[in-house]
Amino acid sequence: MHQKSLVVPRVGGVLSAAVLGSLLAVPQAAAADVTCSTGVHKRTFYKNTSFSGSPVRTDCDSTISESWTGKPVSGVPSDNFGVRWSVTRDFGSGGPFAFTASATDGVRVYLDGVRKINLWTNTGNTARSKSVNLTVPSGRHTIRVDYVNWSGAAKVKHTYTPRTAATYDRTRPLAPTGVKTAYNTKTRKSTVSWSANKEMDLASYALYRRPVGSSTWTKVTTTTGRSHTDPLVNSDDRTPYYYEVRAKDKAGNTSSGSTDTIVRPLPVVTSLTGTYAKATGKVTLKWPLNTEPHFDHYTVLSNDKVNGSYVWVPLGTTKGNTWTTGPVAADGETRHYRVLVSNDAGTTTYNPHWLEAGAANELWLSIPDGIAPAYAPDLALGSCASGIQATATDYTPAPIRDFTGLEIERRATGTGTGTWTVVLHQGYDRRGDHATATVCDSLPADGRTHEYRARTYDAAGNYSPSSEIRAVTVPVG
Incomplete structure (x- = not known):
């Protein structure tokens, strides 16, 4: 087989000092300002084998595995050129690694400037x-690979891989970092996430949980991902929990736990009651007082009409378990109230815009109707077979009537302070154009004078103003 020649100037059969020095020292020339991604090599091409002068080209190379015939890149000769790769990365906890190199002509591999492979x-x-x-120590380290081709084909490969057999690797991974928790107030479930571990031989993560006040950890899940939503902390579980994440490598070594991160599920209002006081017109709300250590305060809301739409309006906050509103109109409508809970982590009960009739923290309270019919009916008197005929009539159109019946009262004249007696209290025929009711008031024919008045009433027992008082004298029989 043809052997490539090592073309090096000699003086008396001995390498010149200048050349020998350049081969051994191989100072790194300043590379172009190229930034490569984590774990990706910066690669520089030189048109000499001493790595001197400015690089012809600088780029990024994720894998060192080349087989060049002819010029590797424009501006570099086919023979007598050099290529240098360099990468600085975090090796996590470090541990046992296998460094390999394969090449035609010269290849050297350095770890933090110390030569580990020399095929030159x-x-x-x-x-x-x-x-x-x-054995690579923990933390950040720099790998450098120098390759020279003196002539002919140029082939070079380099890898560095963790040794994952338990026989060799007894180094525990670093504990995961960047653990964060998010509590969903709607689903009342906790999502835990964490940063990627820097280990190159990572196998999986394990998420653990323990109640505050307990020292027992329970494994929630094992995953190769970096987040998990815990389905066990639900709407019925208000216990605060600590979470931690542990890393496991391919040799079976397990890290210590990450910094414990607490999740405080919300305390909840389990029931809400209320009463309306007619005397003051105020609503008083009551609910069980929460005693969880992470409880902070309540927010009381009322569903009110604002700019044409009903919205939940905060009435205020309290640490107690009662609340009295301002005066509420006794309009016979249903009022809606809601009480939210906030914990000491600043998370508050899910608060949808709509009404939720079945929600334990929401009250639908019927307010008594205290609004009387607005107008008095007309009253007409006449005679009937056994006395006085009294007729009350209201001309309000049927769609806007605010009463359910008519009432007529009578009293004897004299002092003007006599007791009124109800002679008619009944509903009206809703098919008629007018609301009307008539009574024949049986009276003795003794020539006495009586006064009558009429009014309407609604289903809540509210009465309209009375009509004008009309008097009539019964003829002597």
Whole structure:
């Protein structure tokens, strides 16, 4: 097989000092300002084998595995050129690694500037390889690979991989970092997320949970992902929990736990009652007082009409378990109230815009109707077979009538302070154009004078103003 020649100037059969120095020292020339992604090599091409002068080209290379025939890139000769790769990365906890190199001609591998592989001889077109087992300390380290091709085909490969057999790897992974929790007030479930571990031999993560006040950890899940929603913390569980994440490598080593992160599920209002006081017109709300250590305060809301739409309007906050509103119109309508809970982490009960009749923290309270019919009916008197005929009539159109019946009262004249007696209290025929009711009031024919008045009433027992008082005298029989 044809052997490639190592073309190096000699003086008296000995390498010149200048050339020998350049081969051994191989100072790194300043590379172009190229930034590569994490774990990706910066690669520089030189048109010499001493890595001197400015690079012809600088780029990024994720894998060192090349087989060039002719010029590797424009501006670099086919023979007598050099290529340098360099990468600085975080090795996490470190541990046992296998470094391998395969190349025609010269290849050297350095870890933090210390040479670990040295294959620096003329090999012709036949590549040879070498593998070394190293223990890489934890943290960030720099790998550098120098390759030179003196002539002919140029082939070079390099890898560094963790040794994952339990026989060799007894280094625990680093504990996961960046653990965050998010509590969904609607589903009342906790989502835990964390940052990617820097280990190159990571196998999985395990999420653990324990109640505050307990020292027992329960494994929630094992995953290769970096987040998990815990289905066990639900609407019926208001216990605060600590979460931690542990990493496991391919050799079976498990890290210590991450920094414990607390999730405080919301306390909830389990029932809400209320009463309306007619005397003051105020509503008083009551609910069970929460005693959870992470309880902070309540927010009381009323569903009111604002700019034409009903919205939940905060009335105020309290740490107690009662609330009295301002005066509420006694209009016979249903009022809606809601009480939210906030914990000491600043999370508040889910508060949808709409009404939820079945929600334990929501009250639908019927307010008594205290609004009387607006107008008095007309009253007409006449005679009937046994006394006085009294007729009450209201001309309000049927669609806007605010009463359910008519009432007529009578009293004897004299002092003007006599007691009124109800002689008619009944509903009206809703098919008629007018609301009317008539009574024949049986009275003795003794020549006495009586006064009558009429009014309407609604279903809540509210009465309209009375009509004008009309008097009539019964003839002597």
